[in-house]
Amino acid sequence: MKILFITQKVDKNDDVLGVYHRWIDGLSKHFERISVICLQKGQIDLPSNVSVYSLGKELMVGSRWVYAVRFLRLIWQLRHDYDLVFVHMNPEYIILGGLFWRISRKKIILWYAHYLSNLKLRIAVWFSDRVITSIRLAFPFPTRKLQVLQQGIDTILFSPAKTFRSPSDALGILFLGRIAPVKNLDILVRAVQLVRQRAPVRLTIVGAPTLGRSVERGYYEQVKLLANDLGLTGLVDFQSPVANKDTPAIYRKHDLFVNLTVTGSFDKSTLEAMACGIPVLVSNLAFRDILGPALANQLMFKEGDHRDLADKISQLASLSSADRQKLGEKLRDIIARQHDLRRLVIRLAETVRAI
Numbered sequence: 001m002k003i004l005f006i007t008q009k010v011d012k013n014d015d016v017l018g019v020y021h022r023w024i025d026g027l028s029k030h031f032e033r034i035s036v037i038c039l040q041k042g043q044i045d046l047p048s049n050v051s052v053y054s055l056g057k058e059l060m061v062g063s064r065w066v067y068a069v070r071f072l073r074l075i076w077q078l079r080h081d082y083d084l085v086f087v088h089m090n091p092e093y094i095i096l097g098g099l100f101w102r103i104s105r106k107k108i109i110l111w112y113a114h115y116l117s118n119l120k121l122r123i124a125v126w127f128s129d130r131v132i133t134s135i136r137l138a139f140p141f142p143t144r145k146l147q148v149l150q151q152g153i154d155t156i157l158f159s160p161a162k163t164f165r166s167p168s169d170a171l172g173i174l175f176l177g178r179i180a181p182v183k184n185l186d187i188l189v190r191a192v193q194l195v196r197q198r199a200p201v202r203l204t205i206v207g208a209p210t211l212g213r214s215v216e217r218g219y220y221e222q223v224k225l226l227a228n229d230l231g232l233t234g235l236v237d238f239q240s241p242v243a244n245k246d247t248p249a250i251y252r253k254h255d256l257f258v259n260l261t262v263t264g265s266f267d268k269s270t271l272e273a274m275a276c277g278i279p280v281l282v283s284n285l286a287f288r289d290i291l292g293p294a295l296a297n298q299l300m301f302k303e304g305d306h307r308d309l310a311d312k313i314s315q316l317a318s319l320s321s322a323d324r325q326k327l328g329e330k331l332r333d334i335i336a337r338q339h340d341l342r343r344l345v346i347r348l349a350e351t352v353r354a355i
Contacts, residue, residue, distance in 0.1 A: 002033040003352060004075070004082035004106075006093050010052050011042025015207075016178060018244035019268065020088065022154055024050060026345035031352075035081050037074055037093075039067065053078075071096055079104060084352055087111070091124030098127030107355045113138035115264025129355050132348075137286040138266045147351065151268055152344030153275045155336050157245065160277030160328065161252040170200035171317045174254035174278075176247060177269045179209045179220045184260035186226055187306045193230040194310035199317040203232075206239045206250060251276040255324060256316055259284070262303060275335040277328035281312050290334065298327075 005024060012021040021044065028034055028047045041054035053074050055067040062070075075097050084107045087093050094110060101108055110128040112121065117140035125131055125143055133139040134151045175188060185205065192203045205223075209216030227236040242250065247269075251257065257273035263285040270287075273280050283303040288296045298315075302308040316324065 001031050001084070001353065002035070002082045003027075003031055004078065004085045005034055005036045005088070006085065006090065007036065007038050007088040008090060009040045009042065010036055010038045010044055010054075011040070012045055012245060013043045013243040015241035015243055015247075019152075019154070021046070022157075022341060023088075023152065023345070026341060027348065030345065030349035033081060035078050037071065037078075039090075051081075068096060072100075075100060082106070084109065084355065086352065087124075087128075089113070091121045094124035094127050095120060098124070102127065109352065109355065113266055115140055115262075117141055130351065132351065134266060135286050135289070137264060140264070149344060149347050149351070151266075151271050151339045152341040153268065153271050153335050153339050154341045155275050155332075158248050158251070158272045158275035158335075160332060168255075170202045171195075171256060171313070172254040173201060173203045173256045173258055173313065174206070174251065174273070175204070175258055175260075176206040176250060176273075177259075177267055178216075179205075179207045179223070180213075180216045181219045182261060182265065184262070184304065185219075185223045187260055187304060187309065188258055189223060189227050189230065189232065189236065190306040191309040191313060192236065193232060194307065195313045195317070196232070196235065198314050201235065201313070201317065203236045204239060204250075204254065205236065206241060206247075208241050247272065248276055251278050254278060255321075256281065256313065258282075258309070258313075260303075260309075271335055271339055274328075274331035275339075277325070277332045279316055279324055279327045280331065281309065281316070283309075290338070295330065 007020055009017045010021055012018050024036060025046055028050050034050045036052045039055050040057035041052055044052055055070045056062050085101055086109045088111045094108060108128045109130045110124055111132045113134040128145060130147060131143060131145045132147050132149050136148050139146055192201055195201045209220045251273050257278050257280045259267050259270045259282050261267050261284055266286060270280050270282055281299055281301060283301050287300060291299060301312045
C-alpha cells in the first residue's frame, strides 16, 4: 500500500516538529511507499521508500497562493504514487485537495489534536473518512469519524539516565517548549518566587517564540521582566531551543518538569519528560485519565493558580531523591505501556489498512 503523508515540516533537527520525522521513518516499515508533502523541509534521513516534496517555505520566497498552487500540482503529479492520504494537523490541505481526492476515490485520514475549532476544521472532517486524535479532550467537537490512538513517544530515545544523578542542593525545575501566552509561564515564575521562600529551587526555561509572531516575542520579554522584578535573577535561566532529538539530555538534568498549557491543548513534552523518568506537574485535565486518580492528585494543580502550583512544587521538593526517582519510574511505565511510538505506528498502520 502507498500513502501520501502531508505535514507542516520534515526536519529531524527541529526543536518542535522533529518528532514527526520519526513518525515517517516508523511508518515506512509498514508501507510499500510513502510520499511526503511538507510546507518546509530541513535535514532528513529517511529510508529509500520515502520521498519528500517541499512547497518551498525554507527558501523564504513565495506566498500562500504560491504554496497552494504547488500543492495542487504535486497531488496531481503524484496521483499514481498513493492510495490513501494522511494529513497531519493541517486541515487546510484537505480543503484544497479534498474534492480531487474524493473524485479520485482516495481515502482521507486527518490527524488533529488541538482545542481550536473553526469552519475550516469542520469542512476537513466532512471530507475525511477517519479523524484521529491523541486523546479525546484534544479534539474540539464530537464526530462519529473520531478515533483515539494516544500519543507516540520514542521511549528508546526518551529514557531515564543510565546512572543515578547526584542530588543537588536546589530542586531543578524545567519548562521546555514554544514560548507563547498559552503556555502561562508567568504563572510558573510567580510560583517559583513563592517556593524559593520554602526550599532551594532553580528554574530553566528552554524555548523561544515562533519566528515572526510579535505577540509571542512580547510575551517572552514580559516573562523575563517579571522574573527580574520578582528578584529571581540568577535563579531563572532562559535557554535557546534545541533539536527535539537532543532534549532527553536536558530532561535528565532536572528534577521536575512543569507544563501549564490549558485543557484542550496537549503538549507532548510532558510525556517526553515522563518517558525520561522525570516527575511532572500539569493542570491540563486530560492528564486525569493518563495519570490515574492517585498520581493525578499528587501531580495536578489548579489551572492558572500559581499558589496551588507552588504548594505542589514544595511537596515534591520535600521528597527524597530516591522517592522522586520511584515516582519517575511510575510515570515512565505509563508512557511505555500507553504512549510508545512503536505502538502508535502499528495502530496507525492498522487504521490505514482498515479503511
